[in-house]
Amino acid sequence: MKPFKFKQFEIQQSKDVFRVGTDGVLMGALANVINAEKVLEVGTGTGLISLMLAQRNSSAEFLGIDINEEAVNLTRLNFENSPFYVRLKNIYQDFKSFETEGKFDLIVSNPPYFEESDSEKDKLARQTVELNFQQLISKSSKLLSENGIFSVIIPFEIGGDFVKLAYENQLFLIRKINIKGIGNSKTKRLILEFSLTEKEVEESEFIIEKSPRQYSDQYLELTKEFHVFKNRN
Known part of the structure; x- marks a missing residue:
């Protein structure tokens, strides 16, 4: 599978790991990483979001975790080949059992959200099998620093339920x-x-x-430091 090339880094991809997509790009470009010193990404996939955030914040340190061993290996490769590699670390870890003494200023995730799917390839990445919203929210609330931010991208239809769950966990x-x-x-x-x-x-x-197939000026402006767009005539 061809790598996905950005201006400052490259994403190697695999047919067995959820690939680069618009959701991840938006999360990497929009999540509030400005004042963060320690960032945790839950479910790294290819490592795209952490790499984009590392480009936007030149001093923050990043930890990515994923329960998919193939994704962990792919993320590690993409981290090591990036110009931000000294600030990037990832581990093979179930978030539900993840323990650490430190707190995080930003916890970011493009979480699983399909209750059911016929796709075996995306089973771990896109089903609420290994990590449901309650577990993600509850654990994140305990790992946030005092002024930390928990940031997710989810389908509109489940936004209300997610906000309610977060409130019940003091977020x-x-x-x-x-x-x-x-x-x-x-x-x-x-x-x-x-x-x-x-x-x-x-x-x-x-x-x-x-x-259709024509990016908005808003999207082009947001991603101009990341995407390699073809010149327009």
Whole structure:
């Protein structure tokens, strides 16, 4: 499988690991990593999100964990071949049993969300089999630093339930990005960010395409430091 090339790094991919996709790119470009010193990514896949965040924050240290051994090996390869490799580490670990003395300023995840799927390839990456939302939220709330942020990207339809679960675990919604595939369409994804302190929610809208297969100016501007776009005539 061909690698996915970005401006400052390259993502090696595998047919057995969930590949580079728009959700991951949006998460890597939009998650609030500005003031973070220690970042944890839950379910690294190829390592894309951590690599994008490492490009955006030149001093933060990153730890990625994944329960898929093939994904761990792939992430390690992509980390080691990047210009940020000294700040990037990943481990083969079940998040439910993950223990550490330190806290994280940012915990980020593109979590599993399909209850059922016929795809064996994406079984671990896209089913709530190995890690459900309650487990993800509960564990993250315990690992956040005092001013830390928990950031996820999920389908719009389950946003309400996710926010409710987070609230029950003392995590308060502070930022919500409504993501649309194309203008005037329904919201398809949400980027939700939570903290241990209740604040006014910052809400915005993001549109990926202005017409079919034509990225919006908003998307082009957001990803200009990452994507290698072909020159337009």
